[in-house]
Amino acid sequence: GEQGLDLGAVQGTGPAGRIIKRDIEAALAGGGARAASSAAAAPVARRPASGNEFDDVSLTQIRKTIAKRLAESIGPIPTFYLTAEFSLDRAAEMRTATAELGPEFKVSFNDIVLKATATALQQHPEVNAHWLGDRIRYFNTVHLGMAVATDDGLIVPVIFNAEQKRMSEISAEAKVLAKKARERKLKPEEFTGSTFSVSNLGMMQIDQFTAIINPPECAILAIGAIEDKVIVHADGSFGVSKRLRITMSCDHRVIDGAVGAKFLQTLRRLIENPLLLVF
Numbered sequence: 001g002e003q004g005l006d007l008g009a010v011q012g013t014g015p016a017g018r019i020i021k022r023d024i025e026a027a028l029a030g031g032g033a034r035a036a037s038s039a040a041a042a043p044v045a046r047r048p049a050s051g052n053e054f055d056d057v058s059l060t061q062i063r064k065t066i067a068k069r070l071a072e073s074i075g076p077i078p079t080f081y082l083t084a085e086f087s088l089d090r091a092a093e094m095r096t097a098t099a100e101l102g103p104e105f106k107v108s109f110n111d112i113v114l115k116a117t118a119t120a121l122q123q124h125p126e127v128n129a130h131w132l133g134d135r136i137r138y139f140n141t142v143h144l145g146m147a148v149a150t151d152d153g154l155i156v157p158v159i160f161n162a163e164q165k166r167m168s169e170i171s172a173e174a175k176v177l178a179k180k181a182r183e184r185k186l187k188p189e190e191f192t193g194s195t196f197s198v199s200n201l202g203m204m205q206i207d208q209f210t211a212i213i214n215p216p217e218c219a220i221l222a223i224g225a226i227e228d229k230v231i232v233h234a235d236g237s238f239g240v241s242k243r244l245r246i247t248m249s250c251d252h253r254v255i256d257g258a259v260g261a262k263f264l265q266t267l268r269r270l271i272e273n274p275l276l277l278v279f
Helices: 021-030 032-041 061-074 089-099 109-123 167-182 257-272
Strands: 079-087 129-131 136-138 144-146 148-150 153-155 196-200 219-232 238-251
Touching: 061 153, 079 257, 089 109, 089 238, 089 257, 109 144, 109 167, 109 196, 109 219, 109 238, 109 257, 144 167, 148 167, 238 257
Parallel strands: 144 196, 196 219
Antiparallel strands: 079 238, 129 136, 148 153, 219 238
């Protein structure tokens, strides 16, 4: 421009990242520091509607980190996947019954899955582990990572000591962490140190999927959508059942097929009989 300003270096804060008057004024007044702070606040991976044939968007730090970690994961890690379908009928009954006691007892299916996962991990420390190159670290406490989609990309806040927390505590903490993640208010210590992670895309109508392991963790659960399905009962009669598909990605250097399957058996028992989570 006429002020000798490089527009390419100005971070737009208008609709779809367009440069507007205040951005130019800020760039002239504050130089690089202001541009850097608005760059941190601008959502990433939003394609600017510029009318160009293509638009190149520089990687933000979080997207660079995600790329590095994911490539680290799928490349050298021999991963295998186990999918199981669970009945949520009793969980649905429990949700209805507890919700009638008052709003403070209202829990989501996701809360039930998180609590069941933490309980199952305590019984199976062999999957609650980190691969550290020359050794495997097995954890006796569960720091449960919970994948949250934000405008910036995926971030995994952690519910620490999840196995010691009641379902209502996990529910409340999960809500707070997800909100902080979306508002970019998480501190680094709130999204590091998980021993095992869970990713839920059920609310986006995904039936089942495979999630990428978050190193140095050795497994991750991918939670699909809840579906009403017609099933055949043991006596040959038909009925409608709420079903949930869960896929576990396992690092075969640490977890063998049968070990992962045993963990999923325990998880099934807890999710299909959620009263066990109360005791």
